[in-house]
Amino acid sequence: MDAIVKNFPVLDDTSDRPTQKEAEEAVRVLLRWAGEDPTREGLRDTPQRVVKSYREIFGGYDLVAEDVLGRTFEEVSGYDDIVLEKDIPFYSHCEHHMVPIIGKAHVAYLPNGRVLGLSKIARAVDIYARRLQTQEAMTAQIARAIDETLAPRGVAVMIEAEHLCMAMRGVKKHGATTLTTTFTGAFKTEPAEQARFMTLLRGFK
């Protein structure tokens, strides 16, 4: 599992990164390759816009989920039962085709004294979504980041998503959904806890 969970090989030395101008030139090359004229009025600012947009949708490479998840607190009157954040919408891009993956993440954990700010779970989901991904890796990465930062009694992550590389091209199966899960701790070792996670997900759909 370690290979796919490991943080992405984000460039250590930022000087290895192409400049904004080089990235814009790459977009111009793709436009010409597709048969377009990048100098026509409608496309003149497109390379700049694409790079700006990529900066946002691939912004997860510059962020560390563990930093976000590090903000925890324990004043919850002894609450120690399941916390489930469901239907967290996300947009990612598959690493094979760089085409969108559109889905929802459901994330639960069993606290061990400390809890996470609710928004931090969604922020962590976004950090991993805003990288090139496989759904399996993204699921495992979210679970591992929460597991290692919060040290809860267990983490359960389910992702359901549509891969546009399967819908708009290739096999063209629009509407097919992929489900992936990662369980750690009690969710992995105790079937009853895993069943409770599933029931809570189904129960409120």
Ligand SMILES: Nc1nc2c(ncn2[C@@H]2O[C@H](COP(=O)(O)OP(=O)(O)OP(=O)(O)O)[C@@H](O)[C@H]2O)c(=O)[nH]1
């Ligand atoms: N397991 C997994 N596969 C994915 C994911 N996203 C895309 N893929 C698959 O990655 C595979 C890449 O297959 P290749 O044969 O190398 O590429 P391709 O010729 O473009 O394949 P087709 O999509 O079948 O046309 C395809 O089967 C995709 O459906 C993902 O998140 N997880």
Ligand SMILES: [Zn+2]
């Ligand atoms: Zn793909």
